Amino acid sequence: METLRKQILKKLSESPKVFEKRKGVPLEYASNVFNNKQLQKFISEKAFDQMQLCIEKGNQINPLLADQIASGMKAWAVSKGVTHYTHWFQPLSGTTAEKHESFFDLNVLGDQIEKFDGDQLVQQIPNASSFPSGGIRNTFEARGYTAWDPSSPAFLFENTLCIPTIFVSYTGEALDYKTPFLKSLQKLDDAATEICQYFDKNIDKVNATLGWEQEYFLIDRSLALTRPDLMITGRTLLGHAPSKGQELNDHYFGSIPTRVGDFLSELERECSLVGIPIKTKHNEVAPSQYEIAPVFENANLAVDHNILLMDLMNKVAYKYNFIVLFHEKPFDKINGSGKHTNWSLNTDSGINLLSPGKTPMSNLQFLSFFINTIAGVFNHKDLIKASTVSSSNDLRIGFNEAPSPNLSIFIGQHLMQVLDDLENVSKGKLSPEEKTDLKLNVIGKIPEILLDNTDRNRTAPIAFTGNKFEFRTVGSKSNCSKLITVLNAIVTEQLVHFKTAVDKLIETKKMKKDDAIFNVLRETISYIKPELSLEEKKIDQNNLQPTPKILPSYVSSKSIDLFKNLEIFSERELNARYQVDLEAFISNIQIESRTLGDMARNHVIPTAIRYQNVLIENIRGLKDIYANSYHKLASEQLIILEQISKYIEEINEGVTLMINARKKANTIADFYKRAIQYSEIVKPFLSDIRYKCDKLELTVEDNLWPLAKYREMLFVR
Numbered sequence: 001m002e003t004l005r006k007q008i009l010k011k012l013s014e015s016p017k018v019f020e021k022r023k024g025v026p027l028e029y030a031s032n033v034f035n036n037k038q039l040q041k042f043i044s045e046k047a048f049d050q051m052q053l054c055i056e057k058g059n060q061i062n063p064l065l066a067d068q069i070a071s072g073m074k075a076w077a078v079s080k081g082v083t084h085y086t087h088w089f090q091p092l093s094g095t096t097a098e099k100h101e102s103f104f105d106l107n108v109l110g111d112q113i114e115k116f117d118g119d120q121l122v123q124q125i126p127n128a129s130s131f132p133s134g135g136i137r138n139t140f141e142a143r144g145y146t147a148w149d150p151s152s153p154a155f156l157f158e159n160t161l162c163i164p165t166i167f168v169s170y171t172g173e174a175l176d177y178k179t180p181f182l183k184s185l186q187k188l189d190d191a192a193t194e195i196c197q198y199f200d201k202n203i204d205k206v207n208a209t210l211g212w213e214q215e216y217f218l219i220d221r222s223l224a225l226t227r228p229d230l231m232i233t234g235r236t237l238l239g240h241a242p243s244k245g246q247e248l249n250d251h252y253f254g255s256i257p258t259r260v261g262d263f264l265s266e267l268e269r270e271c272s273l274v275g276i277p278i279k280t281k282h283n284e285v286a287p288s289q290y291e292i293a294p295v296f297e298n299a300n301l302a303v304d305h306n307i308l309l310m311d312l313m314n315k316v317a318y319k320y321n322f323i324v325l326f327h328e329k330p331f332d333k334i335n336g337s338g339k340h341t342n343w344s345l346n347t348d349s350g351i352n353l354l355s356p357g358k359t360p361m362s363n364l365q366f367l368s369f370f371i372n373t374i375a376g377v378f379n380h381k382d383l384i385k386a387s388t389v390s391s392s393n394d395l396r397i398g399f400n401e402a403p404s405p406n407l408s409i410f411i412g413q414h415l416m417q418v419l420d421d422l423e424n425v426s427k428g429k430l431s432p433e434e435k436t437d438l439k440l441n442v443i444g445k446i447p448e449i450l451l452d453n454t455d456r457n458r459t460a461p462i463a464f465t466g467n468k469f470e471f472r473t474v475g476s477k478s479n480c481s482k483l484i485t486v487l488n489a490i491v492t493e494q495l496v497h498f499k500t501a502v503d504k505l506i507e508t509k510k511m512k513k514d515d516a517i518f519n520v521l522r523e524t525i526s527y528i529k530p531e532l533s534l535e536e537k538k539i540d541q542n543n544l545q546p547t548p549k550i551l552p553s554y555v556s557s558k559s560i561d562l563f564k565n566l567e568i569f570s571e572r573e574l575n576a577r578y579q580v581d582l583e584a585f586i587s588n589i590q591i592e593s594r595t596l597g598d599m600a601r602n603h604v605i606p607t608a609i610r611y612q613n614v615l616i617e618n619i620r621g622l623k624d625i626y627a628n629s630y631h632k633l634a635s636e637q638l639i640i641l642e643q644i645s646k647y648i649e650e651i652n653e654g655v656t657l658m659i660n661a662r663k664k665a666n667t668i669a670d671f672y673k674r675a676i677q678y679s680e681i682v683k684p685f686l687s688d689i690r691y692k693c694d695k696l697e698l699t700v701e702d703n704l705w706p707l708a709k710y711r712e713m714l715f716v717r
C-alpha cells in the first residue's frame, strides 16, 4: 500500500495548484481599527479629549465616559456588519485568548436588543480557570477578570470586535503579560522624563518604542500533516538532515517562491486592514525560512500587533495550504528562528533618545540614556536571560548562527572609543578647556561616528545598532513583552540611581549640571567597561545552561526587590511566573517525549520491520535459487537485516527507559527539581532515540517511509 506521504508527493508533482487570489480591492489602511480617526467620528469632541487625557496620564476612565465610548464603538462595529465582540488578552500560556459574546440580548419582553455599554467594554469575566496562573488563582476563586486597555485600539477580526485587555485575578494579581508590561512602561516614562528634564524642560512624556523582526518557516501543510511531531510539538523530533541544507546560502534574500509570494500578498493586505505597518519581508538563512518586520511603534501597540500578526499568519497560511512554524528550532541542524526585538525611547515630541542630536547637550542626553541602559542590563543580566529562555529556545541559543548565551553588548569600536575618552575626564569640576574639548572632539563627533557605523555585528546577543538596542535572544514563538517588561524595569531602576547621583553632586558639591552628569557617567562607564567586549567569548556547547537552571533568577532577592520597589510585580506574582515557566518547561519535554515514543513505536519500528520482511523475502528467494551458495550473494542484505534488528531493539528499549524516567520524574512534587530531572534525565533520550530512528530513515526503502522527509518539507514550496 502506498504511504500517505507518497500520495501527497504524487499530488504535489501534478500541475501546480493555483490558489484563488483575492481581488485587489482598494483598501484603506487600518480601516478595521477603531483608532482616533474613527473615535472622533463616533464620540463627542469633549469625550474624545477626556479619553486622550486619561490615556496620556494613565488615569481611569469613568463609567459615563466608558458608556459613550462603548456606544460609539458598537455603532462603528455594527456599521461594518460585525455581530460579536470579545475581550482579547494574553494569558501566560503564550497565545491569545478570546471569549466571544454577541452584541444581541433579549429584553424583559423577549425582544432582541443590542447590548454593549461601558460595563461590557470595561470588564468581562471569562470563565477562565484553566489558564496557567502559577497557583495564584485557586479553584475557589476561579474567576479571572479582563479589563480594557484603552491605549491599544479595538479592531475587527473576522466577524468580531476585539477589545485589547489585561487579565487579572479576583484579588487583582496579574495573570497575563500585558498587566506588568503596562506598569513597566509607566514607570519608565516617569524615570526617563525626569532625566530629559535636565536637558529640555518641554519634554513631559517618554514612550518605549519597539520594532520586532519575526522569523518563521512556511511548510506545505499536507506534508506537515504526515508528521505527528510537527502537529503536536511544532518541531520535528526525528528526521535526517537533507543532503543540502543552507550551505550554499542560496535562499537568503533569494527570490520569493510564487505560492509564498501569494501568501505574503494576502497577509500584507490583512495586516493593512488591522493597521499593522508591515515594511519588510524576505527570505531567511534556512530553506523555507522567512522574516517579516514592521515599522516600529509604541511598545504596547507593537506587542499587540506582533501577536495579532501571528494569528493572521496561521489563518492566511491555511488558505494556501501552508503551515507556519513559529517554533525556535523546527528542524535539527538547520538554522532556528528568533524574534529580534529592537527597543528605543521616544519623547512625546518625537525625539529618539537613543539617537544623538545636533547640539552637544542633546548628545549628552543621548549618552546618558545609552550608558544607563547598558548599566541596567549589566546589573540584571540573569533576569534578562530568564525572560527569554524556554525549552524550545534552548535548542537555538548558542548554536550555529544563533546568538550566544553570554549576554555581552556589542556597541562597535567607535563608540567604545567615546566611552574610553569619557572615562578619562577629570574627577570633580571640569575646566572650561576640557569641557570645550569634550564637546567638540568627543561628544560632537558621535553623530558622524554613528552615520559611519560600519562595524556591525550580526550575532551578538545584544547590539546597539545606531539608534536602538537590538535583543536577539528572544525566541520566535514568544511574547516579546516578557523581555521588554524586564528591560523597562531595569532601565528605570538605573535611571533613578543616575538621577539621585547627579542631584547629589549638584547639591552637595555645588557642581553645575553638566559637570555632575559627566562625573556620574564617568563612574558608570568604569563600572560597565569590563563587560563590554568587541569579540565574542567562545561558547562551550556542552556547558550551555538549560532553562530550569536560569529561571530561578526571577525569584532572587535582587529581582524581587527590583520589581517590588517599582510596583510591577509582587513577590507572589513573581513566584507564580516562575512556577508557570517551570511547568511549561516540564510539560513541553513531557509532550515531546511522549510524541517521540509513539512515533518510534507506531511509525518507525513497524516500517523498519516491513523493510526487513522485504529483505527476508529477497534472501529466501536467493536461497531457493542458489541453494548453498546463496550466502555470498545475500551477504549485504544479511548485514542490513541485522543492523535494522539492532536499531529496533535499541529504540524500543530506549522508549521503555524514557517512559520509566518520566514516571520517576513525575513523582517529584517540587517543580524546580522535577524540571531538572526532565532536563537531565528525560531530555537526553530524545536525541538518543532520534539518532537511531534517523539511521533507520537512511536505511529503509524510501517508498515505505511514512513521514515527510526534511528534503521534502524544506524544498517543496
Ligand code: ADP
Binding pocket: 209, 210, 211, 212, 213, 293, 294, 295, 296, 297, 342, 343, 344, 345, 352, 465, 467, 468
Ligand atoms: P536592520 O539593519 O537591523 O534590519 P532596520 O533599521 O531595518 O535595521 O530596523 C530593524 C528593526 O528595527 C525594524 O523592525 C524596525 O521597526 C526597528 N526599529 C527601527 N528604529 C527603531 C526605534 N527607534 N525603536 C524601536 N525599533 C526600531
Ligand code: MG
Binding pocket: 213, 340, 470
Ligand atoms: Mg535584526
